[in-house]
Amino acid sequence: MEPSSSAGPITDEWVEKHFDHLSPELARDFHPTLARARSRCPVARSDQHGGFWVVTRYEDVLRIAQDWQIFSSELGITVPNAAGSGSGGQMKILPVGIDPPLQRTFKRLINAHFTPAKIAPWEQPTRALVTRLIDDFIERGECDFMAEFARPLPGLAFFDLTLHAPAGDLEEVNGWATAASLPDAEKARECLMKLAGWIAGLIEGRRKDGPKGDVVDAVLAAEIEGRPITFEEAVGTLQLLVLGGLETTAGVLGAAMLRFCADPELFARLKAKPELIPNAVEEFLRMDGSFICIARTARHDAEIDGHSVKKGESVLMYWASANRDEAEFPDADTFDLDRARNRHVAFGAGPHRCVGSNLARMNLRIALEEIVRRLDDVRLAPEAEIDFHSTFNRAPLSVPITFAPGERS
Template sequence: MEAGATDGEVLTAEWCTHRFDHLAPELVDQLQPTLAQMREHCPVAHSSEHGGFWIVTKHADVVRVAQDWESFSSEDGITIPGGPSPIPAIPEMVDPPLHREYKRLINAFFTPQAVLEHEDATRDLVNGLIDEVIEAGSCDFMDDFARPLPGLVFFERFLHAPSEELAEVNRLATVASVPTTAEGREARGVMLRWIGAFAAQRREQEPQGDVVDAILGAEIEGRPITDLEVVGMLQLLLFGGLDTTAGALGQMMIRLCHEPAIVDLLRTRPDQVTAAVEELLRLDGPFIFIGRTARRDAVVGGQQIKQGDKVLLSWVSANRDDGEFSTPDEFDLTRTSNRHVAFGAGPHRCAGSHLARMNLRIALTEVLRRMPDLRLQDDAAPIPFHSMYNRAPVRVPIAFTPGPREA
């Protein structure tokens, strides 16, 4: 952090304008005020860090760049110290028209109607996790609920992967979500090897008609899909479906504990839970940044971006832009428009958004039903967050009025 900035202060204007670093540890606790300052004073800024890149923070500019894949490529993102993943995440790091061939393989399994078929099973999984802690009246929400839930749903309902391996895969996904550390890079390598072994195992089994079979049997541009492509696609499904949803759940719980009026409102108006999920995603989305590379010269927010320049988009900044949202820092269910970009925008928008929404909606419904008097534990230390492209609390210790098990 630049000299002169202290805890509780926004990082300095000079830092925001010229030396913004999305990997800076200081940014974790100052993310929203820093991005607010950038939206006001330097909405499209150029940083000298990491070889140089642009950072785009306003809603209209973020959406414009995300939708314009012909000018801004997803194939090369912002350089991460230590190097990128050895296997690209597919189709996130592929541009149209090839991108469409990959995405069509998975889209059918994550439509609203397809996801609806898993609702009852998901509610059972949610209540099973609540049963494990409900009598104690306290838990670490991340360890006991937020991290296990998306993995349970995904492993059991979509991947048909061995349930006994879920805990380790969840752990690897959490550690690997911070790829700037040696531990993170090692965890990603271990996870990629696990995915490769899982895919090989599934090839030897009878088809189950799931998304894994669709990927394994795919043809890409008239040829059989390669093993590396299979791993790349399953990698994206796992990373997109585990740590990010866990992060959204964790941030949701923090806000519920800090703003009990939201809890009171939703307990009296359960019909508003779906809208509440959208507003919570807008306020506290788990996807922070994503990188693009300019394929040709372009002007964004009045700034000249040259071919080959790196560009970093901030989804969470766009979601707090007062040019798009009135009272952007407040929870407001009366909004007539909520065009948030918590799941991205353009052709690379998250394919699993409907599944994430279902997990969040059912989790919120059942937590409110069964956990009265939600609060952070009195002796809880400040909540730390992972720093990187995804934002997830490391721990969220909560307390509540104990209740009975239901199973």
């Protein structure tokens, strides 16, 4: 019989036996709880939601991510939905929901459209978008950084530069995509349906108008197990590409602003030495990466650090915990611009590592360059309350800030 609830304060027993990734208490006390798990039970068996394993140590997380032959994405995993109703389901979304060798064939088609050389021409229009977003609030001396900058940026850039969406659709479809990533379950479902409908229309339009040489064309030309990709699979794949890069990038930007407000010296150092911003991007990704965990299913009986995992059991591995493991990152809870070795797993690892990592890094770098150049005296707004949504992605819901009013470009 499944436990009725894991609500209540987080205790050692909670961490060891009742770990619940949907718990509001975990969202509020996230990194300290993961640190407790690494220390007490780096591989733990939770009795919540039908039972699953929780893995928090860097070495174990990396091995599971790379061992697709035992820990599969293809078999699917049943997890509660974000509404916390306890219901779950299985979904195969390409290429995340398949394993090699087919996964490699399909992912290769997508990878070709996100190489450094491919995205380099997007730098100037991305900087222009960043400039426009900052211009919209810089004279006021205040804004909700998440609503007015962090969330609009990645989606508007992606729909325009990657999918070549019609200019008149950008604001509306980005609004749907953003809402689909947030914790209001009813609105998220509604917006997911609208987004899927828009993508379906984009595909139909592309088939009529002809190819543009972009990732949409690559998806439409893909073959799955020797047959052409279906219409539904194409929609799902493009939807995953959209959602995979929006709230994840927004979450890192929001966390970066929170760090700037808490540590003015960090902000000042980057303003004085913007050449350090690429290093800062990597530390923000390591410490505050918003892609926090992912699930796998054991294809066979296996062992993780002496624990026997049975065929068919679910394993939840925490990238966010691995990235603060002292065994891999000395002084792991310190934001270190001079960190010599930073093999973080903010983009995942193994064959399913995030295809958009180059794009995310570029967006973060350009955003931080313009933020530290143009804003001064950045502070959290008085009486600001910072809450995070936190299940498989983690991001602040709102980051109200004040700053010295500036001039539009």
